[in-house]
Amino acid sequence: MSAGEPTNQHLVGLLYRDHRDWLLGWLRKSLYCAERAEDLSQDTFVRLLGRADLPQTREPRALLTTIAKGLLIDHFRRSALERAYLEQLSGLPDAVQPSAEEQTIALQALRDIDRLLGRLSSKARAAFLYNRLDGMGHAEIAERLGVSVSRVRQYLAQGLRQCYIAQYGEPR
Structure with missing residues (x-):
């Protein structure tokens, strides 16, 4: 990198400043949950920070949308998986219901497997x-x-x- 080239951190900072509110609005429309939209917005910018090279882009919103869509798909897939697990548990007799701690451990394992197979x-x-x-x-x-x-x-x-x-x- 030459002395005049901006760092990834600087470029992400500029993208954050210029497009965060737009991305957050876009995510809110897709999620109907302000807190989850905020989380995914932050995750989008964290993903950008993790990139080895971040070229200056002519279409920053397209880049942000692509990353955010991937995160949305992951979110919806994990939510469906969790709902299916909890639905299966609801059909079990009380005597064999796992404890809250066991449910949390199982849900985390399902998330890990989903991420792995994703x-x-x-x-x-x-x-x-x-x-x-x-x-x-x-x-x-x-x-x-x-x-x-x-x-x-x-x-x-x-x-x-x-x-x-x-x-x-x-x-x-």
Whole structure:
């Protein structure tokens, strides 16, 4: 970086100053929850700070929208997952209901798994879950997803790789 080039921190500061209110308004329309919109707005700018290089962009709102949309998708997916878990719990008899602490631990584990599998394509994620949770075989998954059996094997390998990375870190 030459002496005259602004740092990422400086560029993010400018984007924050010039576009934060707009982004917050956009998120509020999508969420109908001011507090969650505020959180996602902050997360958007934190993501920008984490980028190795942040070029000056002609369309800063497009960049912010792209990042915020990804965060929104993650938020909605996690919310749906949590609702499904809590709905399943509501059908259990009181005698086998997990404690509040156990529910919190389980929800965090579900979030972690979702984040882990969220790095996969939708078909790879579906194949992995069909195989691991539903016990479906390769041919059945291939038919359901409309792909070849060899492609299912690739998807499962991708899922297992993500599990390996979560457990042991990137392979060397």
